[in-house]
Amino acid sequence: MRKRNGGHLKVHPVRLPYSPKDTWKFVLVGDFHYGSQQCDIPLMKKFVEKYAGKEKTKIILMGDEIDAIARSDKRYDSMAVHDKYRGSNNFVDLIIEDFIEIMKPLRGQILAGVDSNHNKVYRKVSDSDPHYRISRALEFTRLGYGGWVPILWWWHKGGKKGGRTRSTVFHVTHGKPTFAVTPGGALNTIFRDSQFFDCDVLAHGHTHRLSAGSSVIKFELDRTMRSYRKKKQHLLQTGSFLKSYSVDSEFSPYSEVKRYPPIDLGWAVVDVCFEPDEPRVRCWVEEH
Numbered sequence: 001m002r003k004r005n006g007g008h009l010k011v012h013p014v015r016l017p018y019s020p021k022d023t024w025k026f027v028l029v030g031d032f033h034y035g036s037q038q039c040d041i042p043l044m045k046k047f048v049e050k051y052a053g054k055e056k057t058k059i060i061l062m063g064d065e066i067d068a069i070a071r072s073d074k075r076y077d078s079m080a081v082h083d084k085y086r087g088s089n090n091f092v093d094l095i096i097e098d099f100i101e102i103m104k105p106l107r108g109q110i111l112a113g114v115d116s117n118h119n120k121v122y123r124k125v126s127d128s129d130p131h132y133r134i135s136r137a138l139e140f141t142r143l144g145y146g147g148w149v150p151i152l153w154w155w156h157k158g159g160k161k162g163g164r165t166r167s168t169v170f171h172v173t174h175g176k177p178t179f180a181v182t183p184g185g186a187l188n189t190i191f192r193d194s195q196f197f198d199c200d201v202l203a204h205g206h207t208h209r210l211s212a213g214s215s216v217i218k219f220e221l222d223r224t225m226r227s228y229r230k231k232k233q234h235l236l237q238t239g240s241f242l243k244s245y246s247v248d249s250e251f252s253p254y255s256e257v258k259r260y261p262p263i264d265l266g267w268a269v270v271d272v273c274f275e276p277d278e279p280r281v282r283c284w285v286e287e288h
Helices: 041-051 091-106 117-126 130-138 183-194
Strands: 014-018 023-029 057-061 110-113 146-155 166-173 201-204 210-221 228-238 266-274 279-287
Touching: 023 166, 023 228, 041 091, 091 130, 110 130, 110 146, 117 130, 166 279, 183 201, 183 210, 183 228, 210 266, 210 279, 228 266, 228 279
Parallel strands: 014 146, 023 057, 057 110, 166 201, 201 228
Antiparallel strands: 023 266, 146 166, 210 228, 266 279
């Protein structure tokens, strides 16, 4: 879906077929911070191997794919840059290329991705857009800092225009910059968002926290207008691949200096099945 000027809208509708026995998997993953000394690269490769080529598996990227902290950035610390890139004049370009190479087996399965604070700051100091380059190489739709991915389900025997269309709506954002360091503070941000964005799944990145157990229950009129039914909105925090504490006595990452709570690395997963023909959502996390 495009604007008149050729740019993308912040909605990316996706049509997928369903049958009563189907289960589709949607993996919401981000905050890799590839290029950082603290990025868990083996876990990244494990993630790619786990999902690449898997039937009925789609992926949404939640931002901060690379660390992208240039030397002109006040946050820059040479010790925070991975050994492979430290000292190179064009180290961010090399990081982008290697990130794309690792993620390339997932090309075609990635539906969309959101922009993020590390990309935005890097654009200011370099006039270069890592997110644009990554989206072009991996062939996914950019949604800005936040946007919508409605999944429009069509009956597999009826063709894309046959029968009534069901839907499962995702609203995803990299997340609001916040100084909240407690689990409750991060969750409060998502609960506040749930008031304004009507969707089946609302997901935030940015905090590096990982959770899938929270939800908001709402009531809506049924189709007969004679009663009401329950609608559940699932709230997700989509985790990170950035280790929060270091085992190296010569380097302490930002989270260690600030004494942030240790976190689980991982990503969030949404399974959609049909019972018998209405989409049913189940959310969980893959912890490491």
